Amino acid sequence: MEDKGISRAVITRLPRYYRYLGDLKHEGVERISSQELSRIMHVTASQIRQDFNNFGGFGQQGYGYNTNYLHQEIGKILGLDKDHYMILIGAGNLGQAIIKYMHFKKRGFYFKGAFDIDPSLHGTMVDTVMIYPMDQIAPFVKEHGIDMAVLTVPKAAAKETAELLYDTGIKAIWNFAHVDLETPPHIEVENVHLYDSIMKLSYNLHKNG
Ligand code: NAI
DSSP, rough: OOOOOHHHHHHHHHHHHHHHHHHHHHTTTTOOOOOHHHHHTTTTTTHHHHHHTTTTTTOTTTTTEHHHHHHHHHHHHHHSOOEEEEEOOOOHHHHHHHHHOTHHTTEEEEEEEEEESSSGGGGOOOOOOEEEEEGGGGHHHHHHHEEEEEEOOOHHHHHHHHHHHTTTTTOEEOOOSSSSOOOOOOSSSOOOOOOHHHHHHHHHHTTTT
């Protein structure tokens, strides 16, 4: 499947398609037209067709999309057909909540270990995940074939913590610290800011005075 040169905007929309198609599959809907998908998702049918054409179309004219197939193919584009092994760094309030969110496992994201500078946390468990000292990160990543790290350390520690990961074999960082990390080309990074979302909500709430 050709997916080179796909715009970031299209890629950003794929998780939403994946989510809706998962729900439709769950409800037993076997086929769906772009018009019907458009109605449910509040996206124009032509936008949907254009987005899917980037990946070869998926649909059959006049026949609609096979929900199961489409869900599966979008999942493959998103890399969800592969398992991902993760570590988390900074096992405080947010870090522990993320580890405890069991739905990641269903999607193939597995936490293998957590790391923290606080010695009182070492050797303790969050759910089924052990917290280790920071100096064990590099050997742990190699031993467990870890490809992703989740960063939930304070902002001031984020850059130096990310740098510890660069030569370990980690391929991606999911960063929650309130700083936009810039990583070397061999490391993908996704900076997550829940606060941006609530600021948008606040704007919408107040835009009319
Ligand atoms: P917390 O204080 O409960 O946890 C932080 C943990 O990081 C502690 O266990 C601490 O010992 C550990 N830590 C501190 N320095 C470290 C270092 N150099 N190396 C390894 N571990 C270190 O804080 P909380 O509430 O869990 O927040 C964590 C981070 O997530 C903060 O940066 C916060 O601003 C951010 N945050 C981001 C959100 C987002 O939407 N992106 C939402 C909520 C919090």
